[in-house]
Amino acid sequence: MDGSNVRDFGLMFTTRMVIVKLSDGSLWLSSPVSVPFDTLQQITKLGIVRYLVAATPRHVWRLEAWHTLFPEAQLWAASTLFTLKKGHPPLSGTLGDTAFQGWAEDLDQLAFKGNPLIEEVVFFHKQSRTVMLDDLIQIHPTVKGKVFRNSLFKLEGVVAPNGGVGLDIRLSFTNRTLARRSLERLLSWDFDKLIIAHGMCIEKDGKEFVERAFRWLSR
Ligand SMILES: [Fe+2]
Numbered sequence: 001m002d003g004s005n006v007r008d009f010g011l012m013f014t015t016r017m018v019i020v021k022l023s024d025g026s027l028w029l030s031s032p033v034s035v036p037f038d039t040l041q042q043i044t045k046l047g048i049v050r051y052l053v054a055a056t057p058r059h060v061w062r063l064e065a066w067h068t069l070f071p072e073a074q075l076w077a078a079s080t081l082f083t084l085k086k087g088h089p090p091l092s093g094t095l096g097d098t099a100f101q102g103w104a105e106d107l108d109q110l111a112f113k114g115n116p117l118i119e120e121v122v123f124f125h126k127q128s129r130t131v132m133l134d135d136l137i138q139i140h141p142t143v144k145g146k147v148f149r150n151s152l153f154k155l156e157g158v159v160a161p162n163g164g165v166g167l168d169i170r171l172s173f174t175n176r177t178l179a180r181r182s183l184e185r186l187l188s189w190d191f192d193k194l195i196i197a198h199g200m201c202i203e204k205d206g207k208e209f210v211e212r213a214f215r216w217l218s219r
Helices: 037-048 057-069 148-158 167-171 176-188 206-213
Strands: 007-009 011-013 018-021 027-030 049-054 074-078 093-095 108-109 120-123 132-134 193-196
Touching: 007 132, 011 148, 018 037, 049 057, 049 167, 057 074, 108 176, 176 206, 193 206
Parallel strands: 027 049, 049 074, 074 093, 132 193
Antiparallel strands: 007 011, 018 027, 108 120, 120 132
């Protein structure tokens, strides 16, 4: 589900959250976005909101408002928490390489290692053969008249249709051996679709897409 655009470092970013209905009927929400009231009602009709997840430290701020709406829901975030504000509702746990038992039947996960600044957790929804990631791969369409933004995203290597792993993220991977190991595990999943938080979704051949986006890692 797409949310409204947010501004970060002066640039507009599109947002997207993912809702997974788990086998036990409850809902698992990743990187929740603000939604209109009737959408919220539709979501509550789908099932009990049990898990609110921020798979990257950059999205942890999104959990707070949703926790107010669903105080019974568990909050889970990536392990590097430098963006967590004082007074943030307590987390039920941090996300690592092993899926929490509450969602392990439906989802597998890995912490993409090798980057001391941002350790993003990537999820795999088994039934739909879908990989879900937040910031690691981005695809930004060029916007008419936004010359600075377009050139910056081009320089970053995240422009549509190919997108990719942004230059700043690529440069902050200091341990490539660890990163390659994470990539290997990601590519061992049997997936075809890819959902990202910033940019278009890849409906088929998602694995080839991820392989291409991470080609710089094998060099
Ligand atoms: Fe993001």
